[in-house]
Amino acid sequence: MRLYRLSHDSLRFPAPASAFHEPNGLLAFGGDLSPERLLMAYQSGIFPWYSPGDAILWWSPDPRAVLYPQEFHISRSLKRFSRHCPYRISLNQAFPEVLAMCADRGTQGTWIGPDVAQAYNRLHTLGYAHSVEAWDGDELVGGMYGVAQGALFCGESMFSRRDNASKIALLTFCRFFRQQGGKLIDCQVLNSHTASLGARDIPRRDFLALLSQLLPLTLAPDCWQPQTLSAVTLNSDLNHCE
Template sequence: MRLYRLSPNSLQFPAPTSALHEPNGLLAFGGDLSPERLLIAYQQGIFPWYSPGDVILWWSPDPRAVLFPEEFHVSRSLRRIMQRCPYRITLNHAFGEVMASCAERGQEGTWIGPEVEIAYQRLHLLGQAHSIEVWDGDTLVGGMYGVAQGALFCGESMFSRRDNASKIALLTFCRFFSQQGGKLIDCQVLNSHTASLGARDIPRRDYLALLGQLQPLTLAPHCWQPQTLSVVTLNSEPDSGE
């Protein structure tokens, strides 16, 4: 297997199955972050990830981390917080602020440079990228953003300025997304945080098959219009574990 250089004159990507084993999933380099190229990438299970100032790198790892909304793990501590949730949760009210906040997370967020922010804000203006915001009064304290692919949502990044704010954003989004007809959230690469929330690895071939099945599906009308989301109501019986 070899690493492909993308042509500036073509939007074509190599097959995801041709990605390198080490580093896991690295598929190609070069190209640009135009809306057209980004959307074609996501349609094929490919995403960009690179350090600001470096050449653009494109990835399709195997296995792929995913979260089925109904498998979100609600810990005892999160359940207690949701029973008295002091926050307001919105959809698509502050996409730019959410991206900027994700980019400020320190070492984990350094891949979100100005070029990436501009690119995804363009996708947002086209109705393809979306944000979930957690507010304490008028202060943004947490959130996440990603790219919609039919009944699949490709999560890109999240942040918290209050304990559990990003968990509240994801839990609220999981319930909302499921109610609108959403089936799967792409988490790209599993880490301890997403694993603790119920994400798990599946083979890339299974992810690509699900992507093909879920892309053509249509969500409920007005799903992505700016709105305030209902705070999740949980029953009193706690899930196991913290």
């Protein structure tokens, strides 16, 4: 099996089914991070992920990690914390700052290099990439960003500088997203953190089938306008306590 090289003259991607089994989901390399190519990738169930300075790598893993908003798992400790939560949660009020803080991982390293930051800031300006922010007073203490495609939100990265800040941001977003007509959050690859919040693996073929159904759907008007989101309310549909 040979790795597919993308042409700068075409936005065409190979079929996700042709991705490598090891490393899981590696599909292609090259191309660029233009808005057109990035959007084509997300619409095809593909995303970029590579180290700064390396060639752009494109992935479509099998299985695929997803989170249904109504399945967000609220631990007992998070439920207790949410009763006296000090954070204000907002949408699209500090996208560049959220992206920068997601990239700032100290000695752990990051895949969010300057070219990636520029590309996603451009997607945000065009209205496709969005951020959720958690504030403690005027200080940004947690958040996440991703790309919206129909009734699907493709989560890219999250960060937390205070206890439970990113969890409360995601919990609040799940409730808001579902109210606006959102159906699914793409988590890409399952890890212990996202699994603890309710994400689970599904076969890639099922994800691609869902993708084709969700892309044509539209959310509520003005859904992505900068705004303060409602305070966390633990409704029965978001109350999976352990």
